[in-house]
Amino acid sequence: MINIPSLQQKYKEYFSIGSAVSTNTIKLHDSLLKNHFNSITAENEMKFEHLQPKDNQFTFENADRLVTFAKENGMQMRGHALVWHNQTPDWVFENTSRSELLSRMKNHIFTVVDRYKGDIGSWDVVNEAIADECGKLLRASKWLEIIGEDFIEKAFEYAHEADSTAKLFYNDYNESHPEKREKIYMLVKSLVDRDIPIHGIGLQGHWNLADPNKDDIRMAIENYASLGLDLHITELDMSVFGWNDRRSNLTTPSEEMLEHQAKRYEEIFALLREYHQSITNVTFWGTADDYTWLDDFPVKGRKNWPFLFDENHQPKSSFHKVINF
């Protein structure tokens, strides 16, 4: 096998390079992960429904295996995600009141954050709380409905109480869209202004060949960085389909798609490097094209090829463009 440069080595002066993994993919992508990545995030196995499927019954087995994999390989671990409207079991919101739900939230955060104190350096504390619709700040959710707007600050306060050394992030998608960008900025600024313990913003980075444009990504980075917080790109992938392209019959990507993708990756990584003083981690939402959540989104069962490594774990043009600078 031809030796190829290590992605994380090449980027060591800029930011750590992460991948979202599972207990299956750490086996499937073992050698890619060990060679090219120095940070991991659990794609699903640290979400509420996985860690506490029933009231006060925690299941840590899979999460622990990921933490062990990170430690054994000298990788950082990002924690994802403590409070989210999705993948939270129904029992959490049943037969409850504001004070009871706050105490369920606190118990979850305390138990989980405390268990991984010293192992997980950054947590996505609140995920996707901002609404996508115009003219509305917060997304409708059970957290908001039952607790009220302060569910966000409470989550950060509990996480900080549980581990005062962990960096605490607000994480969201469509983070570069001008209106949503402004709403994320306003929400986080109001937390910072009130001394709520928040240390970073996660820009998910679910991007595609057409969107968002580079200028909007730059504006988002500059706005968020102006708050003096750390920025992580938390869930990067580059769909080979534009948002409105619903074709579903391709079994391999065209050369044109792959070249376009490589160009996008090249220009976006050049931009990220410019802001490396604020951006301290860039995490892909997967490792290689043989497995991605985009195979089921937005078209169920449609194959996608969003990463730097192909289905056979070989580097793509996108990899070479990101590494040759």
Ligand code: G3I
């Ligand atoms: O575990 C079951 C399995 O038992 C069952 O056989 C299978 C049948 O479909 O489903 C499996 O669960 C799926 C799970 O992923 C594990 O693969 C769920 O149906 C599926 O909905 C779930 O999707 C995850 C999604 O979050 C759910 O919201 C994706 O893997 C995961 O990549 C995605 O990640 C989110 C981030 O957390 C937040 N930002 C957006 C991002 C993409 O949606």
